[in-house]
Amino acid sequence: VEWYRKAADQGYVLAQAQLGVCYSLGEGVTQNLAMAASWLRKAADLGDPDAQYNLAIAYRSGSGVKQNDQFAFQWLLKAAAQNHAESFDDLGDMYFNGVGTPRDISEAAKWFRKAADQGVLEAQFKLAALLSGGVGIPPQPAESVRLYTLAASQGHPWAQLVLAGLYAQGDGVPKDMVESEKWLRMAAVQGLSVALYNLGCYYKSGEGNLTKDQAKAVQLWERAAQKGFARAQVIAGAARKMGVGVPPDIDRAARWFNLAAMQGRTDAQLEIGMCYMFGAGVEKDPVKAANWFRRAALQGDEEAQLYLGSFYRDGIGVEVDLSKAKQWLSKAVAQGCTQAKYELAFMYFRHNCDESVIDAPTALRLLKEASAEGWVGATSFLGQNLLMGYRVPRDLALGLKCLREAAQKDDLTAKYWLGFAHLRGVGVAPDPVVGVRLLQEVADQKPRPPSGQAMATLSMAFLTGKGVPQDIAVGTNWLRQAVAEGWRDSADWLAFLEKHGVEEFARKYGALAEMED
Numbered sequence: 001v002e003w004y005r006k007a008a009d010q011g012y013v014l015a016q017a018q019l020g021v022c023y024s025l026g027e028g029v030t031q032n033l034a035m036a037a038s039w040l041r042k043a044a045d046l047g048d049p050d051a052q053y054n055l056a057i058a059y060r061s062g063s064g065v066k067q068n069d070q071f072a073f074q075w076l077l078k079a080a081a082q083n084h085a086e087s088f089d090d091l092g093d094m095y096f097n098g099v100g101t102p103r104d105i106s107e108a109a110k111w112f113r114k115a116a117d118q119g120v121l122e123a124q125f126k127l128a129a130l131l132s133g134g135v136g137i138p139p140q141p142a143e144s145v146r147l148y149t150l151a152a153s154q155g156h157p158w159a160q161l162v163l164a165g166l167y168a169q170g171d172g173v174p175k176d177m178v179e180s181e182k183w184l185r186m187a188a189v190q191g192l193s194v195a196l197y198n199l200g201c202y203y204k205s206g207e208g209n210l211t212k213d214q215a216k217a218v219q220l221w222e223r224a225a226q227k228g229f230a231r232a233q234v235i236a237g238a239a240r241k242m243g244v245g246v247p248p249d250i251d252r253a254a255r256w257f258n259l260a261a262m263q264g265r266t267d268a269q270l271e272i273g274m275c276y277m278f279g280a281g282v283e284k285d286p287v288k289a290a291n292w293f294r295r296a297a298l299q300g301d302e303e304a305q306l307y308l309g310s311f312y313r314d315g316i317g318v319e320v321d322l323s324k325a326k327q328w329l330s331k332a333v334a335q336g337c338t339q340a341k342y343e344l345a346f347m348y349f350r351h352n353c354d355e356s357v358i359d360a361p362t363a364l365r366l367l368k369e370a371s372a373e374g375w376v377g378a379t380s381f382l383g384q385n386l387l388m389g390y391r392v393p394r395d396l397a398l399g400l401k402c403l404r405e406a407a408q409k410d411d412l413t414a415k416y417w418l419g420f421a422h423l424r425g426v427g428v429a430p431d432p433v434v435g436v437r438l439l440q441e442v443a444d445q446k447p448r449p450p451s452g453q454a455m456a457t458l459s460m461a462f463l464t465g466k467g468v469p470q471d472i473a474v475g476t477n478w479l480r481q482a483v484a485e486g487w488r489d490s491a492d493w494l495a496f497l498e499k500h501g502v503e504e505f506a507r508k509y510g511a512l513a514e515m516e517d
Helices: 002-009 013-025 031-043 049-061 067-080 085-097 105-117 121-133 142-153 157-169 175-190 193-205 214-226 230-242 249-261 266-277 286-297 302-314 322-334 337-355 360-372 376-388 395-409 412-424 433-441 451-462 474-482 491-514
Strands: none
Touching: 002 013, 002 249, 013 031, 013 049, 049 067, 049 085, 049 302, 067 085, 085 105, 085 121, 105 121, 121 142, 121 157, 121 214, 121 322, 142 157, 157 175, 157 193, 193 491, 214 230, 214 249, 214 433, 230 249, 230 451, 249 266, 249 491, 266 286, 266 302, 286 302, 337 360, 337 376, 360 376, 376 395, 376 412, 395 412, 412 433, 412 451, 433 451, 451 474, 451 491, 474 491
């Protein structure tokens, strides 16, 4: 550096230019950007093209000088006039982006062409992209492919990626998945995250010369995920969650979902919200679940809107707010979410007996729509309300039809109400054998609801002899099971039974046993 300084002080332009680089990089001297710019300016004024280019870069970034795109543009023109290849590429960028000069795609293409002809890889790639789309200039697909191939052959990873896509789609070249896989692998070897992700997808489907290999696919997705590629984080999380090609690992899945969610991926925000909702891979936290659902819902995700609306309805992770519940569930319904129709109908029918919320006609319409779209829960809920005439005109035939349809699809609530109907003779001739069998099927599914309710109904029937022969031992056993499941007033019933005996129990609760709801 000392020799550079002595030569520079004597006016040697190359020494001045090199001294400027030394100060810029801190090589042999303490880094001093202002001093670097000063020496570069001396050399640039004397016509050194490298100094002119480096000074232009300094003005672009504001390194050692006040940032000034117009000055940068002028110095690039001076360097380009001396055939400085990198200046050609930078001028192309400035014309393309309208920085330091009015935007001019044709001029950008001209300068990219000059740089590409001198072997600048970035310029070859940029010109190929311009010619492929014909943005501001006539498209030249054949020349675009040639330039992509030229840059890709010299190791440009993005050119390799694009070329892989062209061969996969048959765009400007014959469709050739083997050739596509070759170029994609080259880009992946260089660590390009999107290439790693795409190559993983090729392994998943067995494209090119590849044999399907889900484990290899996950490995590549996780490599891309580690580089911060959000789409790979989501698909890697899904693979770990479901155990597809790899052992299930919900903790790892949650980590991937969280990273992608932080980058704004709505599907990941939904997934990490569900993780917090169920305590899967993270500690259960309804508040965090609600926050993630809100972020995804605000971006228009219908499933997140469904969950957020349900949270506001039921006070999960948020304060109960039926207005917001209606708002978010309605948004999901507007997007065609079938389950949201069911959840909104449930709120309109019976939410906490708040009459200001009740809207039975709308609820009935939504349930019929959701049922027609195949939502079994809606068919079941529609059946029970029609059977019991709850807020709608009673229709025993249609109610039983809906319940049978849902029960055939193993809906436990439908089975419960069918059992209840046969036991009590609601809409059908009393048939305690069928009634007890259906209720026992539901009770055996504990802790799935409404198993506790089925146990309580069976206990009430056997203890009071309503619909079945009285059997105190069987009834007491079912009541104890209902208590164990925590069903409503079953503990009070059992305490009364043990204190006062079955006759007093039957006298007090016999009317309850005959109630239809």
